[in-house]
Amino acid sequence: MAEVFYDMSHLTTNELRELFISYRKLGWIDYEYDVLDEDNPPVQPLSDAEIILNIQAGDEKNYFVFMLDHEDEKDGVMIGFGLNYHEDFSAYLHLPPNYLKELIEKYALVSKATNVENMTVEQYLIGLAKSGAMN
Numbered sequence: 001m002a003e004v005f006y007d008m009s010h011l012t013t014n015e016l017r018e019l020f021i022s023y024r025k026l027g028w029i030d031y032e033y034d035v036l037d038e039d040n041p042p043v044q045p046l047s048d049a050e051i052i053l054n055i056q057a058g059d060e061k062n063y064f065v066f067m068l069d070h071e072d073e074k075d076g077v078m079i080g081f082g083l084n085y086h087e088d089f090s091a092y093l094h095l096p097p098n099y100l101k102e103l104i105e106k107y108a109l110v111s112k113a114t115n116v117e118n119m120t121v122e123q124y125l126i127g128l129a130k131s132g133a134m135n
Contacts, residue, residue, distance in 0.1 A: 003067045005063060006065070007064075007109065008064045008109055009058070009062075015057075016057055016062065016081065020051065020052055020055060023103075024048055027077075027094045027095040031046075051091045054085050065077070077103060081093070
């Protein structure tokens with residue numbers, strides 16, 4: 001199991017929306033929401049337009065992660081978007097792994113791990129195994 005988080009806090013609201021619009025057709029969406037009690041049922045899945053209008057830079061639920069052999073997730077990129085008018089609701093754009101390099105370059109994403117951009121997946125996994133982080 002491996003996951004690498006990338007910093008996207010420098011992206012503006014317009015850049016985040018453009019990212020979603022540009023890559024939406026290349027992947028799939030899923031949702032996560034907090035159900036507080038039985039009187040507060042989950043929000044129904046939102047349309048792409050509703051997601052776009054609710055994306056906001058600076059939301060603490062915005063994140064970008066690359067996953068490989070991660071539990072029940074398919075290998076690839078997952079981009080989380082906290083939603084402005086639905087505070088307990090997040091949308092996740094999933095993309096195949098082949099988009100990772102393009103996204104890193106296009107949006108100037110920097111890994112929160114040291115020097116990951118210069119490693120192959122194999123080098124990264126070997127490093128994880130040596131550090132004991134995969135246990």
